[in-house]
Amino acid sequence: MNGAEALIKCLEMQDVEYIFGYSGGAAIPIFDAIITTKTKIKMILVRHEQGATHMADGYARVTGKPGVVLVTSGPGATNTITGLITAQMDSVPMIVICGQTISPMLGKDAFQEADVFGISLPVVKHSYLVKETEDIPRIIHESFHISNTGRPGPVLIDVPKDISSAEAEFDLSPELDLPGYSYPSYGDTEIIKEIAKALGKARKPLLLVGHGAVLSKADAVITKFAETLNCPVVTTVLGKGAFPETHDLSLGWLGMHGTAYANKAILECDLLFSIGSRWDDRIVGKLDEFCKDAVKIHVDIDPAEEGKMVVPDIFCCGDAKLVIDELTGYCKKLDIDDWVAKCMKFKKDFPLRAPVVEGKLTMQEILKELDRLTDSNVPVSTDVGQHQMFAAQFMKTRKGFDWMSSGGAGTMGYGFPAAIGAAFGRPNEPVIAVCGDGGFQMTMAEMATAAIHNLPVKCLVLNNSYLGMVRQWQELFFDNRLSGVDLEGNPDFVKFAECYEGAKGFRITKSSEVTKVLKEALAYNEGPCVIEAVVDKTDNVYPMIPSGAPYTKMLLEAPTEKLEKPTGST
Amino acid sequence: MTDKNHTISIFVVNKPGVLMRVAQVFSRRCYNIDSLVVSSGFDDRFARMTITAQGDAGNLDQIKKQLSKLVDVMHCIEHDDSNSIIKEMALIKVGFKLTQRAEILQIVEHFACKTVDMTNNSMVIQATGDSAKLDAMIELLRDYKIIELVRTGKVLMARGDSET
Numbered sequence: 001m002n003g004a005e006a007l008i009k010c011l012e013m014q015d016v017e018y019i020f021g022y023s024g025g026a027a028i029p030i031f032d033a034i035i036t037t038k039t040k041i042k043m044i045l046v047r048h049e050q051g052a053t054h055m056a057d058g059y060a061r062v063t064g065k066p067g068v069v070l071v072t073s074g075p076g077a078t079n080t081i082t083g084l085i086t087a088q089m090d091s092v093p094m095i096v097i098c099g100q101t102i103s104p105m106l107g108k109d110a111f112q113e114a115d116v117f118g119i120s121l122p123v124v125k126h127s128y129l130v131k132e133t134e135d136i137p138r139i140i141h142e143s144f145h146i147s148n149t150g151r152p153g154p155v156l157i158d159v160p161k162d163i164s165s166a167e168a169e170f171d172l173s174p175e176l177d178l179p180g181y182s183y184p185s186y187g188d189t190e191i192i193k194e195i196a197k198a199l200g201k202a203r204k205p206l207l208l209v210g211h212g213a214v215l216s217k218a219d220a221v222i223t224k225f226a227e228t229l230n231c232p233v234v235t236t237v238l239g240k241g242a243f244p245e246t247h248d249l250s251l252g253w254l255g256m257h258g259t260a261y262a263n264k265a266i267l268e269c270d271l272l273f274s275i276g277s278r279w280d281d282r283i284v285g286k287l288d289e290f291c292k293d294a295v296k297i298h299v300d301i302d303p304a305e306e307g308k309m310v311v312p313d314i315f316c317c318g319d320a321k322l323v324i325d326e327l328t329g330y331c332k333k334l335d336i337d338d339w340v341a342k343c344m345k346f347k348k349d350f351p352l353r354a355p356v357v358e359g360k361l362t363m364q365e366i367l368k369e370l371d372r373l374t375d376s377n378v379p380v381s382t383d384v385g386q387h388q389m390f391a392a393q394f395m396k397t398r399k400g401f402d403w404m405s406s407g408g409a410g411t412m413g414y415g416f417p418a419a420i421g422a423a424f425g426r427p428n429e430p431v432i433a434v435c436g437d438g439g440f441q442m443t444m445a446e447m448a449t450a451a452i453h454n455l456p457v458k459c460l461v462l463n464n465s466y467l468g469m470v471r472q473w474q475e476l477f478f479d480n481r482l483s484g485v486d487l488e489g490n491p492d493f494v495k496f497a498e499c500y501e502g503a504k505g506f507r508i509t510k511s512s513e514v515t516k517v518l519k520e521a522l523a524y525n526e527g528p529c530v531i532e533a534v535v536d537k538t539d540n541v542y543p544m545i546p547s548g549a550p551y552t553k554m555l556l557e558a559p560t561e562k563l564e565k566p567t568g569s570t
Numbered sequence: 571m572t573d574k575n576h577t578i579s580i581f582v583v584n585k586p587g588v589l590m591r592v593a594q595v596f597s598r599r600c601y602n603i604d605s606l607v608v609s610s611g612f613d614d615r616f617a618r619m620t621i622t623a624q625g626d627a628g629n630l631d632q633i634k635k636q637l638s639k640l641v642d643v644m645h646c647i648e649h650d651d652s653n654s655i656i657k658e659m660a661l662i663k664v665g666f667k668l669t670q671r672a673e674i675l676q677i678v679e680h681f682a683c684k685t686v687d688m689t690n691n692s693m694v695i696q697a698t699g700d701s702a703k704l705d706a707m708i709e710l711l712r713d714y715k716i717i718e719l720v721r722t723g724k725v726l727m728a729r730g731d732s733e734t
Contacts, residue, residue, distance in 0.1 A: 126641040304635035
């Protein structure tokens with residue numbers, strides 16, 4: 001057996017179903033081993049390595065299992081960097097295996113050589129450059145262990161061609177050698193009791209549930225916890241599904257473009273309890289004014305998140321599911337009916353608005369209808385921009401692992417390939433990708449990948465012929481000087497889809513067509529489709545808290561006076 | 571400014587790339603490393619790093635947590651004079667005229683250092699001890715001609731039962 005064959009055997013032992021890959025010289029031995037080992041793992045040939053990483057990411061986000069990517073050296077490997085940082089920022093488990101030039105040529109500027117170990121260091125949880133063929137099984141098993149325990153993240157393995165080609169005797173299940181690696185599980189019981197006490201004293205408590213809760217599969221536990229307390233819940237964008245957004249106690253998601261009712265509740269709460277959220281700058285706005293007088297509690301599996309942004313009154317390091325399960329045992333119903341009623345009133349008084357305007361097609365009305373037709377019960381991915389915010393607002397998420405969006409890195413081009421990966425991971429379900437015309441064009445070559453495998457991926461392209469989010473900022477903060485945002489020259493997206501065999505194109509141009517066309521597209525499950533919706537060019541996303549501003553500055557609609565330039569990050 | 575000197579001891583798995591991972595935790599947060607000493611421990615599967623850096627204490631706290639999280643880091647502990655022995659060594663090549671030689675040797679003797687090389691117009695002084703002592707001696711030697719100066723950077727060991 002050679003190194004490459006041992007590698008494939010070990011992937012099988014890790015229950016890998018798919019490899020998202022793109023071949024090339026330095027990776028040929030590994031691609032060869034896919035055939036010589038007669039493995040059951042299916043190799044999905046993508047059209048660009050970035051697409052492979054987002055597919056692996058989407059696969060991981062809907063299954064909870066690490067997605068696997070296989071690429072060649074040099075440009076093949078460097079094309080995975082965007083996908084790696086996307087996964088790293090959002091704590092997604094992923095294994096990226098790269099071919100590399102032969103060991104004796106390392107550092108000699110060999111053809112297609114790149115120091116991918118060095119280049120990728122800041123964007124991985126861990127990485128390996130394999131030096132001995134015999135080490136391959138240990139490294140593969142360690143990579144999966146690291147990738148999907150504790151706070152998940154991507155692991156990169158760089159395999160020189162001579163190492164993958166060499167014959168050796170292998171121990172396929174060697175001991176892991178990770179003396180420096182450990183991860184928290186149960187929380188400290190004393191701290192958990194302290195949290196229970198603080199909750200008991202609160203008059204206006206609010207739970208803030210993040211992606212960590214989804215990753216820990218804590219959704220059922222958190223629902224029980226919130227119901228036990230009778231406490232309202234907000235989630236982060238990536239926490240969507242950790243608590244059903246269809247639940248009475250749900251206030252949707254908070255932050256820059258979150259629901260007004262979530263943000264109103266944030267302004268008034270006297271205790272904010274973050275479960276697996278990292279207090280991202282899109283959430284806190286102006287850090288020193290964020291929930292200034294509220295007691296802050298933070299549960300996180302990553303000890304380095306303690307005090308990174310918000311300094312909590314109580315921090316408990318541990319797995320969300322285990323901590324909340326234990327905590328529920330110490331809690332009882334809180335006497336906070338007035339507060340709950342107030343939150344419900346926020347929901348009633350400041351609802352999300354999906355305006356139907358004569359002669360204008362809006363993103364909101366389409367997404368609201370799509371949510372209704374799918375009963376909020378379908379895996380959804382988004383790209384990045386205005387449509388992402390509207391999708392997060394209007395596509396309700398009922399359970400964990402149904403929502404994919406590049407929250408931390410904000411990677412355009414993510415949405416469509418992520419949905420393809422998700423369709424492999426959840427084979428009997430349709431998957432929806434909500435994209436803008438900008439992001440879709442970055443990775444739309446993956447239509448071939450979706451079409452070949454007849455995947456029922458429904459890609460809704462909300463086409464406003466603009467990079468809408470940037471245009472919105474330029475309109476609000478830069479006196480409407482539009483620079484680098486007009487996507488003049490967009491293709492005909494319907495024709496684009498139909499030039500692939502088995503793919504279909506649909507178009508919506510007016511409000512009256514929305515329901516009919518969406519129904520047709522949802523009924524087409526023989527292959528991928530694009531639903532191009534030609535929407536209002538100049539619509540903006542509200543509510544909006546300008547970057548770096550306090551929650552009191554939330555805009556519910558277009559401002560009537562000129563705004564100051566934002567002080568927060570991007 | 572809240573910036574001050576911090577001395578951190580990091581115990582790591584002795585693998586290629588560890589130094590890059592550690593250095594990157596500092597550089598990403600715009601922290602400048604003043605001195606860095608790396609050597610393998612008595613068990614050569616592990617290595618010891620002693621890092622001196624300057625910066626804001628809050629930021630450093632985050633750096634220590636991020637370092638502890640690295641897969642190849644066993645532990646990371648900040649030390650100061652009160653709980654540990656912190657030493658460094660310097661080699662100082664001083665040029666002189668013959669008439670100055672005795673004066674310089676007096677300085678060497680005063681600081682309990684020694685000369686490890688001598689010619690008729692230069693000597694190499696080996697100085698060991700606290701950084702403050704080395705600084706003081708170098709200051710005095712500035713009256714003469716310092717040709718070259720090499721400092722090892724700080725190494726440290728925790729006192730008593732504490733772990734370094």
